[in-house]
Amino acid sequence: MSFSGKGGVGKSTLLIMLLKHVLNTKKYKNILVIDADPDANVADIIGEEIRFKETVGGKMTELKEKIAKRQIPLDVPKNQIIESEVFDAIIEKDEFDIIEMGRSEGEGCYCSVNNTLKQVIDVIAKNYDLVLIDAPAGLEYFARKTGRNVTDLVIVTDASKMGLHTMERIIEVSKEVNLKFEKIWILGNKFPSDTESVLKDRVEKIGDNRVEFLGVVPYDDEISKFNLVGKNLLKISNNAQLYKSISELYEKVL
Ligand SMILES: Nc1ncnc2c1ncn2[C@@H]1O[C@H](COP(=O)(O)OP(=O)(O)OP(=O)(O)O)[C@@H](O)[C@H]1O
Ligand SMILES: [Mg+2]
Structure with missing residues (x-):
C-alpha cells in the first residue's frame, strides 16, 4: 500500500496512523515500511x-x-x-521493519x-505480509513507474484546490503509465466539518471504479504538537481524535 498526494497534506502522518492501527489490531505479522521520500522522513516522525x-x-x-x-x-x-x-x-x-531509501x-x-x-x-x-510505502510528494514518483507491485494506492488531499488537483493528476498519470492499482483510496485530511461532501462529489465525478472515497479526518491540534516537539507519533494515545476517526476508516482498507 502506497501513500501519495501533494506536499504537506499529511501522507507520512496518516501512514504512521495506519501503522499504529495495524500494530494495535495485530492484523499483520510481518510489516515493512519503505520510506521512499528522500526529503521528509517517516523515520523523523517516529523519532x-x-x-x-x-x-x-x-x-x-x-x-x-x-x-x-x-x-x-x-x-x-x-x-x-x-x-x-x-x-x-x-x-x-x-x-516492524523500516527501510530508508534516501x-x-x-x-x-x-x-x-x-x-x-x-x-x-x-x-x-x-x-x-504488509508493505507501507511513503511516496514523495507529487507525481514524479509515479511517472517513473516505481510503484509497480503496489496493489492499493492511498491518495491524501487536504481541503485545498491544489490538493484536489494533485489527487486528480496522480490518478491520470497512473493511467498514462499503466500502473495497475487494484484500488485507489481517496482520503481527506485536515478537513473542516461539513466539507466532506465536496470531496465525495469530486471523487464520484472521476468515474473510475478503482477509485473509492474513503472519508475525511479533521485537523487535530495534538498531532501538530507531537510533530512540533519531535515526539514519536506511534506513541500518541489511542484516544487521540485523529487516531480514533482514522482507525474506523482504515478498517475498510485492510
Ligand atoms: N490531521 C492533522 N491535524 C493536524 N496536523 C496535521 C494533521 N495531519 C498532518 N498534520 C501536520 O501537517 C504537517 C505535514 O504532515 P506530513 O509531514 O504528514 O505531510 P506529508 O504529506 O507527508 O508532507 P511531505 O510532502 O513534506 O512529505 C505536519 O506538521 C503534521 O504534523
Ligand atoms: Mg511526508
Missing part, C-alpha cells in the same frame, strides 16, 4: 535517526563509487551485490543499478 550511510541511497552511492574505481569483483553478479546491500539497509524494529548521489548514469534496485525492492517486499 528514529538514520544516517545517510545506512540508507539505500547511501549504500548505492558507495557502490557506484566502487564500480567507478573498479573495486567490484567481476565474478559476483551485480544484482547479488545490490541485494545484499539493500538487505543491509533494513532496520529491524521490535514490531537519495542516491554520484555522477553518471547507473541505470542498471537503479533498475536492479527496483527489482530487489520488489523481491524483498514479497517477504512481508
Whole structure:
C-alpha cells in the first residue's frame, strides 16, 4: 500500500496512523515500511535517526563509487551485490521493519543499478505480509513507474484546490503509465466539518471504479504538537481524535 498526494497534506502522518492501527489490531505479522521520500522522513516522525550511510541511497552511492574505481569483483553478479546491500539497509524494529531509501548521489548514469534496485525492492517486499510505502510528494514518483507491485494506492488531499488537483493528476498519470492499482483510496485530511461532501462529489465525478472515497479526518491540534516537539507519533494515545476517526476508516482498507 502506497501513500501519495501533494506536499504537506499529511501522507507520512496518516501512514504512521495506519501503522499504529495495524500494530494495535495485530492484523499483520510481518510489516515493512519503505520510506521512499528522500526529503521528509517517516523515520523523523517516529523519532528514529538514520544516517545517510545506512540508507539505500547511501549504500548505492558507495557502490557506484566502487564500480567507478573498479573495486567490484567481476565474478559476483551485480544484482547479488545490490541485494545484499539493500538487505543491509533494513532496520529491524521490535514490531516492524523500516527501510530508508534516501537519495542516491554520484555522477553518471547507473541505470542498471537503479533498475536492479527496483527489482530487489520488489523481491524483498514479497517477504512481508504488509508493505507501507511513503511516496514523495507529487507525481514524479509515479511517472517513473516505481510503484509497480503496489496493489492499493492511498491518495491524501487536504481541503485545498491544489490538493484536489494533485489527487486528480496522480490518478491520470497512473493511467498514462499503466500502473495497475487494484484500488485507489481517496482520503481527506485536515478537513473542516461539513466539507466532506465536496470531496465525495469530486471523487464520484472521476468515474473510475478503482477509485473509492474513503472519508475525511479533521485537523487535530495534538498531532501538530507531537510533530512540533519531535515526539514519536506511534506513541500518541489511542484516544487521540485523529487516531480514533482514522482507525474506523482504515478498517475498510485492510
Ligand atoms: N490531521 C492533522 N491535524 C493536524 N496536523 C496535521 C494533521 N495531519 C498532518 N498534520 C501536520 O501537517 C504537517 C505535514 O504532515 P506530513 O509531514 O504528514 O505531510 P506529508 O504529506 O507527508 O508532507 P511531505 O510532502 O513534506 O512529505 C505536519 O506538521 C503534521 O504534523
Ligand atoms: Mg511526508
